[in-house]
Amino acid sequence: MSKGLVVITGASSGFGEAAALGFAKLGHPLFLGARRVERLREVAQACERAGSPEAGVQALDVRSKESIESFCAEAGTPEILLNNAGLALGRDHLAAMKDEDLVGMIETNVIGLVRVTRALLPKMIAARRGHVINLGSYAARGVYEGGAVYAASKHSVRVISETLRLELSGTGIRVTEMDPGMAETEFSVVRLGDEASAKKVYEGWQPLTAADVAEAIIWVATRPPHVNISEVVMTATAQASLTKVHKG
Ligand code: NDP
Ligand code: 8X3
DSSP: OOOOOEEEESOSSHHHHHHHHHHHHTTOOEEEEESOHHHHHHHHHHHHHHTOSOEEEEEOOTTOHHHHHHHHHHSOOOSEEEEOOOOOOOOOOGGGOOHHHHHHHIIIIIIIHHHHHHHHHHHHHHHTOEEEEEEOOGGGGOOOTTOHHHHHHHHHHHHHHHHHHHHTTTTTEEEEEEEEOOBOSSHHHHHHSSHHHHHHHTTTSOOBOHHHHHHHHHHHHTSOTTOOOOEEEEOOTTEEETTEEOOO
16 A cells, blocks of 8 residues: 655754654655755655655745745645654743744744644545644653743643644544653754754763654554554653753
8 A cells, every 4th residue: 555645844854854764764755844955855865765755845934824835735635744843942041031032932833833734634634534743842741940931832732732632533633742852853952052062961861862753753653543642752761850861
C-alpha cells in the first residue's frame, strides 16, 4: 500500500529534520516547511536519498498568516501533520521580559500551530483519516523560573491537543501530543543567542537527541489506525524534573 503524505513544519533542523528522515526511510512522500529554505532543500535531498518518493519544500513562516495560507494550499492532504515549528526566546524573568520574546513565542508556538492545523484539517476530515502530532514539551507539565511564557505556550499546545481529540472524535483522525524534555538541537542556540551558552546547557550530562524524539514520533505514527497514543512524555534519564538534571 502506498504511504501517505507527511507534512512537517520546522523541518530545517532538530526534531523536524530527524522525523522527516525517519518518515522518508518508511517511504512516505513529504512536504516540508521552515524559514531557512536552503536548509530545507538539503533535508529534502537527504530524505529522497533515504527513500521518500517525493520531498517537497516551501518557505514557511508560521508567524505569517499569508505564509501559512500559501504553504497549506500547496501541501496536499496530509496523512500525518507534524506541528513541530517552535522555539523559546530568552530565559528572562517575567518582570524583565522583552516584548519581542513574548510575542515571538506566542505567535510561533500557539497562533502558528493553530493556523496551520486549521488550514489543513478540513482536507483531513474530508479524507476521514489522518494524524495530527503536536510538539508540546515537558514544559507543558510544569513551570520553571525564566520559562513563564515558553511553558504557557506549551501548556496551550496541550490544551489545544486535548480539545482537538474531542472535536475530531468520530472522524478517524488521531491526535498526539509529544512532550519531550531537554534535547540537544538548535533549540538552546535560538533561545540563548549563541553556541557557547547553548553548549553549557548540556555539559556534564546526556540529554535527549533529535533522533530519540523522532523515533518516538515514528512509533506513535505507525500504530494501527484504531490505536491513538494521546500523549508521550519522555526525558533523558538524567532529567528528573523541569528543574532537576543529574550531572556527572
Ligand atoms: P530547533 O531549533 O532545532 O528546530 C526548530 C524548528 O522550528 C526549525 O526547523 C525552525 O526552522 C522552525 N521554526 C522556528 N520558528 C519558525 C517559524 N516562525 N516558522 C516556521 N518554522 C519555524 O529545535 P527543536 O527541534 O528542539 O524544536 C522543535 C520543537 O520541539 C519546538 O516546538 C520546541 O519548542 C519543541 N521542544 C524542544 C525541546 C528541546 O529541548 N530541544 C524539548 C521539548 C520540546 P527555521 O528557523 O528555518 O524557520
Ligand atoms: C524544551 C524543554 O525544559 O528547556 O521544551 O523547557 S525545557
